[in-house]
Amino acid sequence: MLKNSTAQSQSRLQSILWQGSTLHLLDQRRLPLVTEYVVCDTADAVAEAIQEMVVRGAPAIGVAAAFGLVLAAQQGENLEEKATLLKAARPTAVNLMWAVDTMLQTPVSDWEKKAFALYDSDVLVNKAIGEQAQSLIPENATVIHHCNTGSLATVDYGTALGVIRIAHERGKNIHAILDETRPRLQGARLSAYECQAFGIPHTVIVDGAAPWVMRTRQVDCCIVGCDRVAANGDVANKIGTYALALAAKAHNVPFYVACPLSTLDLATPNGEAIEIEERSTKEITHIQGQLICPENTPVFNPAFDITPAALISAIITETGIITPPYADNLKALKSQGL
Incomplete structure (x- = not known):
């Protein structure tokens, strides 16, 4: 289930915030009139947020899905099942599949670290594209x-x-x-x-x-x-x-x-x-x-x-x-x- 959050980002354009056991996604359905975050505390909630376009854009949904798998691992859920669910949320965007597969190729114990690596890499990659x-x-x-x-x-x-x-x-x-x-x-x-x-x-x-x-x-x-x-x-x-x-x-x-x-x-x-x-x-x-x-x-x-x-x-x-x-x-x- 998606839940609203009062959490505020350091930048008003920061779309993804990880709080250790919850993922906060800037609700892009409500911009520019309302700046509000949606809290996802399960992989199912992340998949729903991707499907409902709370978070959107191929790179962003890939990173969000990576943290969705971290949530699934923290809660001891069936990881293959949740990976399939996340991939199905937006079938056209290949970044979503790529990010999920990248996580699955990484030891589960390193998933949070890997999700942050994908997060940080996206910033560097985008700057390089611009240059x-x-x-x-x-x-x-x-x-x-x-x-x-x-x-x-x-x-x-x-x-x-x-x-x-x-x-x-x-x-x-x-x-x-x-x-x-x-x-x-x-x-x-x-x-x-x-x-x-x-x-x-x-x-x-x-x-x-x-x-x-x-x-x-x-x-x-x-x-x-x-x-x-x-x-x-x-x-x-x-x-x-x-x-x-x-x-x-x-x-x-x-x-x-x-x-x-x-x-x-x-x-x-x-x-x-x-x-x-x-x-x-x-x-x-x-x-x-x-x-x-x-x-x-x-x-x-x-x-x-x-x-x-x-x-x-x-x-x-x-x-x-x-x-x-x-x-x-x-x-x-x-x-x-x-």
Whole structure:
């Protein structure tokens, strides 16, 4: 069962707090209006928090799941069973599976230490992604960003939004155009919240405005995160990414994907083989509990889509920038043991 907490983080953007026998997760469903933590004291509660998007973002849910296994071990539960439960909470995000498998490959006595190692590593990896990307970001750049890929989606800094944050910290004159990201509005609620917190100039647009913005304004690039990269370079990311990539291609705007190496799924041949999570119809039919569609309206609510590799200009990781041909260059990474 999820429980509210009055615990406060040292940073208002700290999404994950470990208190020794409980996991405190910043409730991202309530931001930016309410800052509140949800307490998880069992692996089941962590799985529920991931499923209900209390915590979200591929790296963040991986770290949360790692601590969920620590809770299961502390309580003497069936660890394989709880690992399966946690993996099933968000089936598209490969970081979740990677983090759980990493824990299972570690002696149980070292699980808390390993979970903290994953936590700390995420910060270093995100900063490295941001540094690697700077060669692609001009001094005076307007960048379109989709969904939320910043501190709230990770332990800190973030992937694509972390690139923007580091560019801002370096003194580049950068302006972020934020897709609102329907239906849960992570761009409008969360990315705008982060940009405001860090003083990054930004403008929120509706998702459908992005092609017009590319046509009528100078846009230097689009940069997004992702939840899984297939062996051929196809990418699964928040629904709306595919449309943004098509628009970028039509307007000759570079389209970049920022992600840690843990998001690469070279065992999956292409995007067609990636399971796409479908979520509750109420995410579309209701806003803040208020019905906005006629009763019994049919709804299709995929949480993710697949962007073909041919639409992606480069994939930015913590070890470098990967360019086409992706099938060859991703295979080269695998041969190096990465």
